[in-house]
Amino acid sequence: MSLVDVISSIGRSTAGVVVTFVLWTVDYLRDLRKERQLEQKATIDQYLEWLHRKRHAQLTENQQQILDRISENSEEARLARSYLDTVFKPLMEQQQETLEDIKRNTDQLPDMRDKLQEIVHQIGLRESIRTSGEQVAICCKVLDVLASGLSGAGVRIMMSHVGMEPEGTITLLWKLGTKSPNLMLADYVGSLTHDRLSLILHSDQSVSLRGFDADGGAHEVRSRRYDGHWGLLITARWQSKHLELLIDGRPEGSVALPRPFEKLGPLFLLGIDVEGNLSADSVRWGHDPTGLELTKDGICHGSRLILTMAHRRALEDKELLQLVEDPYCMIRPTADQD
Numbered sequence: 001m002s003l004v005d006v007i008s009s010i011g012r013s014t015a016g017v018v019v020t021f022v023l024w025t026v027d028y029l030r031d032l033r034k035e036r037q038l039e040q041k042a043t044i045d046q047y048l049e050w051l052h053r054k055r056h057a058q059l060t061e062n063q064q065q066i067l068d069r070i071s072e073n074s075e076e077a078r079l080a081r082s083y084l085d086t087v088f089k090p091l092m093e094q095q096q097e098t099l100e101d102i103k104r105n106t107d108q109l110p111d112m113r114d115k116l117q118e119i120v121h122q123i124g125l126r127e128s129i130r131t132s133g134e135q136v137a138i139c140c141k142v143l144d145v146l147a148s149g150l151s152g153a154g155v156r157i158m159m160s161h162v163g164m165e166p167e168g169t170i171t172l173l174w175k176l177g178t179k180s181p182n183l184m185l186a187d188y189v190g191s192l193t194h195d196r197l198s199l200i201l202h203s204d205q206s207v208s209l210r211g212f213d214a215d216g217g218a219h220e221v222r223s224r225r226y227d228g229h230w231g232l233l234i235t236a237r238w239q240s241k242h243l244e245l246l247i248d249g250r251p252e253g254s255v256a257l258p259r260p261f262e263k264l265g266p267l268f269l270l271g272i273d274v275e276g277n278l279s280a281d282s283v284r285w286g287h288d289p290t291g292l293e294l295t296k297d298g299i300c301h302g303s304r305l306i307l308t309m310a311h312r313r314a315l316e317d318k319e320l321l322q323l324v325e326d327p328y329c330m331i332r333p334t335a336d337q338d
Contacts, residue, residue, distance in 0.1 A: 013062035014144040015112040017070075018136065020063065021084065022119050023106060024051065025091045026099045042092055044085040066143060079158070079266065083139040098126065116140065152279020154184075154271025154294060159310075166260055167239040169311040171320075172199060173327045175289060177301030178228040180205050183294060184278035185234070186308065189267040192274060197264060199236055200278060207252075209236050209245035214259040221245040221253035229302065233324050239314045249320040270294075270308060 028050055032042065048071055051059075059067065070080050091099065102122045109115045120136050172185055180201050188197040194216040200208045208222040223245060226232060235246040238261065244254040271280040271294040279296070286293035291304030307327055315323075322329050 012112045013060065013066060014140055015116045016060065017063050017066045017143060018087075018140045019106070019112055019115045019119060020059070021051070022087065022091065022136070023103045025088070026096065026103050027054075029092070029096055029099065044081050044088050047088060048081075070143065080143055083143075087136055087139055152184075152272045152276060152281070153283040154269060154280050155283075155292070156272060157268040157270070159266040159268050165312050167314040168237075168264070169309075169313065169315040170197070170199070170236045171307075171309045171311075171315075171323060171327075172234040172305065173231065173291075173307040174201070174207075174234055175231045175291065175302070175304040175306060176205055176226055176228050177299075177303035179203075179299055179301040180303065181296035181299040182278055183280060183296050184269070184271065184273035185294075185305065186236075187267075187269040187272065187274055188264050188310070189269065189274050190261070190263045190265060195261050195263050196274075197236060197238070197261070198273075199234060207232070207234055207245070207247065209243065209253075211238070211243050211255075211257065211261070213257040214262040217258055219243060219255045219257060221255055223247055223252040231306075233320070233327060235315075235320055237314050246320060249317065249324045268310065270305060 025047075028042070028047055031050070031054070048067070051067060052071070070077055070084070102119065105122055106115050106118045109118055116136075123136060170186060170188060174185065180203055182203050183201045185199040185201050185207070187199075190196055191212075194212045194214055196212040198210045200210060202208065202222075204225050205228065206223050206225045208220055210218065210220045212218055221243070226247075233248050235244075235249075237244045237246065240260045241257040242254060243257055245252045267274070271283055271292065273279045280294040281297070282295045284293050285291075286302075286304050289304055289306055291306035293300050293303065294305060309330065319330075326332075
């Protein structure tokens with residue numbers, strides 16, 4: 001998804017919130033100067049409180065709802081605030097004239113998405129702003145997801161940490177049905193167009209591993225086709241710039257990333273594509289074996305997501321072979337734990 005695609009996919013209310021968020025930093029700095037509080041570093045929470053207090057009447061109802069969601073005490077809201085903070089802090093370090101210049105060039109545009117596009121452009125022109133237009137656009141998309149919810153059925157997990165480690169492993173135990181849809185099995189999301197790792201099932205019963213590196217470059221490895229009713233241990237493993245797809249402990253392909261991931265997570269999705277295109281339409285418990293039945297376009301046909309694990313290191317080949325023999329060997333209580 002290109003930067004233009006990201007912006008065009010953002011709802012007008014969300015675009016309006018971020019445009020407002022950026023442009024009103026001018027007035028916020030002016031208020032801090034009047035109150036002689038510029039010597040103290042302003043926080044994102046203080047700025048959001050100021051928006052609620054000083055600009056409440058100027059927000060549309062939808063914008064106010066988004067602002068309320070951002071201010072909630074939830075993992076999703078904290079994630080959204082962390083993205084906003086990557087935009088807010090560099091803006092607070094700018095001279096008043098710089099922000100007023102951005103505001104002046106943006107105010108004359110009528111449409112919120114056009115305003116957002118202009119803000120992204122203006123930020124990109126200024127080396128003094130230690131953020132990027134892409135970060136602003138991606139921040140918008142995160143808020144858009146928060147406001148509208150993730151499209152599709154499946155499991156959404158907010159990890160307790162952001163994966164900053166240079167290596168890791170994701171394993172899925174997946175039972176193929178007699179027929180398969182194009183379906184997102186797992187989406188490990190640090191951002192939308194970079195620092196993202198996805199395992200995708202295809203209608204020809206093959207599996208692909210797709211990674212967006214720290215620069216936003218897309219890289220994909222695809223497996224061979226498998227017969228229906230096979231139980232597959234699907235593994236995504238990465239070490240620095242090396243990204244590898246394995247099935248049942250056997251390599252299916254690998255790719256060298258120009259730049260390693262900077263962070264993965266904390267959003268971990270099963271059956272849900274953060275962009276919505278490959279999300280399951282429904283999910284329910286299935287039996288024999290027990291697992292999640294993820295249905296898309298009316299297709300399930302006996303498939304199951306039985307087990308998934310995420311590791312903060314690259315598992316060794318012998319460990320993956322152990323998992324093929326016994327998928328629960330790493331989580332089964334030992335005698336000492338009984």
